[in-house]
Amino acid sequence: MSSQVRNIDDALATITEHWQPHRLASVNDYDVKVVKIQGEFVWHTHPDTDELFMVLSGELTIQLRDRDVTLGPDDVFVVPKGVQHCPKATAEVHALLFEPKGTVNTGDAGGEMTSQLHELA
Amino acid sequence: MSSQVRNIDDALATITEHWQPHRLASVNDYDVKVVKIQGEFVWHTHPDTDELFMVLSGELTIQLRDRDVTLGPDDVFVVPKGVQHCPKATAEVHALLFEPKGTVNTGDAGGEMTSQLHELA
Numbered sequence: 001m002s003s004q005v006r007n008i009d010d011a012l013a014t015i016t017e018h019w020q021p022h023r024l025a026s027v028n029d030y031d032v033k034v035v036k037i038q039g040e041f042v043w044h045t046h047p048d049t050d051e052l053f054m055v056l057s058g059e060l061t062i063q064l065r066d067r068d069v070t071l072g073p074d075d076v077f078v079v080p081k082g083v084q085h086c087p088k089a090t091a092e093v094h095a096l097l098f099e100p101k102g103t104v105n106t107g108d109a110g111g112e113m114t115s116q117l118h119e120l121a
Numbered sequence: 122m123s124s125q126v127r128n129i130d131d132a133l134a135t136i137t138e139h140w141q142p143h144r145l146a147s148v149n150d151y152d153v154k155v156v157k158i159q160g161e162f163v164w165h166t167h168p169d170t171d172e173l174f175m176v177l178s179g180e181l182t183i184q185l186r187d188r189d190v191t192l193g194p195d196d197v198f199v200v201p202k203g204v205q206h207c208p209k210a211t212a213e214v215h216a217l218l219f220e221p222k223g224t225v226n227t228g229d230a231g232g233e234m235t236s237q238l239h240e241l242a
Contacts, residue, residue: 003204008175008195025197027171027219030151032197050148054129074129076146076153083124098148098219 008034008056011120012094021097021105022118033097033117040088044109051079051099058093062086129155129177132241133215142218142226143239154218154238161209165230172200172220179214183207 006024011034015022019041021033037060053062055071062069062077063086069077079085106114127145132155136143140162142154158181174183176192183190183198184207190198200206227235 003199003201005190005192006197008197025173025199027151027173027199028202028221030148030219032173032219052146052148052153069126071126076127076129078124078146078148080124081149098151098153100149 006120008096012036012056014121018092019105019113020115020118022120024096024120026101029101030098031101031103031117033099035095035097037087037089037093037095038091041086042106042109042111042113043084043086044107045082045084046079046099046103046107047082049100049103050081051103052097053077053079053087054096054098056094056096058089058091060093060095061088063088127241129217133157133177135242139213140226140234141236141239143241145217145241147222150222151219152222152224152238154220156216156218158208158210158214158216159212162207163227163230163232163234164205164207165228166203166205167200167220167224167228168203170221170224171202172224173218174198174200174208175217175219177215177217179210179212181208181210181214181216184209 018038021035023031024034025032054076060071139157139159142156144152145155146153175197181192
């Protein structure tokens with residue numbers, strides 16, 4: 001892949017649907033993804049990997065089984081490997097995700113919210 | 122490591138020196154680092170890994186042997202594995218780095234600008 005400059009805001013401007021991660025960049029076998037989030041996702045686990053959330057705008061709640069974690073702009077949180085979680089947001093959130101290539105958004109849960117990774121235009 | 126929320130701005134506020142990366146979070150065997158940059162670094166290569174730069178504020182130039190890449194706020198660029206580069210900034214830049222644990226800032230060059238990875242307070 002040729003290396004190019006990507007602007008996060010330009011990338012977000014091209015995304016029209018919630019819960020659809022788009023690949024912003026790759027570092028070795030990891031992807032940095034941009035995503036718009038609104039509503040409630042599904043409870044799921046990534047049995048083999050941690051997952052990093054970085055909020056760019058809005059307020060994101062990551063529900064864990066024992067507590068809720070609330071993230072505002074410029075907050076970063078890592079859901080450890082194997083920990084059940086369910087993100088939700090009342091109003092639209094823009095976020096970055098860092099995780100290994102091939103990580104499926106719904107983890108072990110599957111279902112209709114499962115999305116392939118989109119490439120930016 | 123217990124997982125906690127980290128705020129990028131709070132982290133930056135604790136950093137007083139340039140070119141001293143601090144670990145914001147870890148995802149498996151990768152680190153997300155925050156760093157303040159000003160002046161010119163050293164030409165170096167990471168023979169075994171890509172390196173991601175994300176500019177939060179300021180203007181960062183990543184000199185490559187065949188061109189300069191200029192990054193402003195919210196711009197992301199990946200220096201491919203094995204590519205010689207030398208970052209520089211006239212005024213202070215705040216940036217994130219994403220790379221495998223153990224990646225040394227000066228790569229194969231070494232020298233006095235080599236920094237250990239710092240832990241945030």
